[in-house]
Amino acid sequence: MMLLRQFNGFIFWSLLAYLGCIDKLYAEESHDKAPDKPSIQLASTLQKPVADITEYLVSEKLDGVRGHWDGKFMYSRSGRKIAVPAWFVKGFPNYSLDGELWIKRGAFEQVSAIVRKSQATKEEWQTVKFMVFDLPGEASVFELRYHRAVKELSHISPYLKVITQYQVENYQSLDTDLQEVIAKGGEGLMLHKKSAFYTAGRSKDIVKVKPFDDAEAKVIGYSPGKGRFSGMMGALIVKNKQGKTFNLGTGFTLEQRQSPPRIGSLVTYKYYGLTQKGTPRFASFLRVRKAQ
Incomplete structure (x- = not known):
């Protein structure tokens, strides 16, 4: 962490928001194409620390497979239909959700393998959760989108969870949280600007915080x-x-x-x-x- 202490004396992280690098590829189960590639929002590279950390909500960066639920079907980031079992998505809402198909920290290879299969077993899918982090069709700022997600999605399915978002008061707290996540085998943290609207493509209002x-x-x-x-x-x-x-x-x-x-x-x-x-x-x- 020594290099990052150059940022105005803050105890910071070794890399902030290295988003311009290639994100991990999200696997898919089916060769069926969506009508169009999902218009999902992607994180962007940040060249310097954000001016005010309190303007952002923080969540853990999950090591999973990106998924886009359009209200009827699940698609990968590239637009390929994922063969999610009907029982898995029972109770999911009829509006779009952005999230990660996830098992646990350090289990990317396992979830990737399940998602790529044309017919994964019930036992395999039972280990997976769809972790929601945004509502693409909601025309409001991120903070309000998150509150709506918590209110409407928290108890509708054992296989759908809303990723917890919270606020920190300073970079020292953020650095402490980052180190705890890394120590537990996590990848890092995500910063979402509370006042940002959902826009397709790269967004400077979403920042990855990773130690490498x-x-x-x-x-x-x-x-x-x-x-x-x-x-x-x-x-x-x-x-x-x-x-x-x-x-x-x-x-x-x-x-x-x-x-x-x-x-x-x-x-x-x-x-x-x-x-x-x-x-x-x-x-x-x-x-x-x-x-x-």
């Missing part, structure tokens, strides 16, 4: 493993969008080392700033990017 950057790179080769990883993949050789080539040697399970991402595939990695040469510092593998 993430980005994508293409796999161009492998380095062999040594020691306990002998006979497996030791590191991926990757090239990012800036043309920088580097190794990703941490963040893998043994299964991933035995069957690494294929050459040409895109992977998401996390890192903590850049070296003097412009390569990601302490880069670590997160996941393979799924095709939309």
Whole structure:
């Protein structure tokens, strides 16, 4: 956290709102296309701390699969219909909801696998919740949209939950909350400007607060493993969008080392700033990017 103490003496976070990087791809179950790609709101990059933190509501950033409920069906961010069981969405409202299909912290791969299946089992879907964070069709500011969501959606289905939004008084409190979420295995926090209206596309009124950057790179080769990883993949050789080539040697399970991402595939990695040469510092593998 030392680097972020440069922000006017505030105890801040190591990265604020790295939203311009590629968000994780949200998986889908069906090849059916929605009539149009959902007009969902996306978070944007913030170049400096917000002027007044009290103008925002704070929520945990969930490690799930983005979902758009249009009142009848569930769609992915790319517009593909998700084959959600009828019993799962029973009781859902007839108006649009924006949220995340989520299981628990650190379970992105599990929920992603369930959502991609054409026929996941009932037992699998019973582990999932649709965590609502906005009402796209509501023509009011975010604070009022949130209150409406809490009032109307809190008790209509065991598989639908409204993500808790709250206010902090200063950056010290925000930093404390961020560290607690990270310590529990969470990804970070989200800031929603209370006075903002819902607008499709990138919005500067939604800010990610994460302790690291993430980005994508293409796999161009492998380095062999040594020691306990002998006979497996030791590191991926990757090239990012800036043309920088580097190794990703941490963040893998043994299964991933035995069957690494294929050459040409895109992977998401996390890192903590850049070296003097412009390569990601302490880069670590997160996941393979799924095709939309």
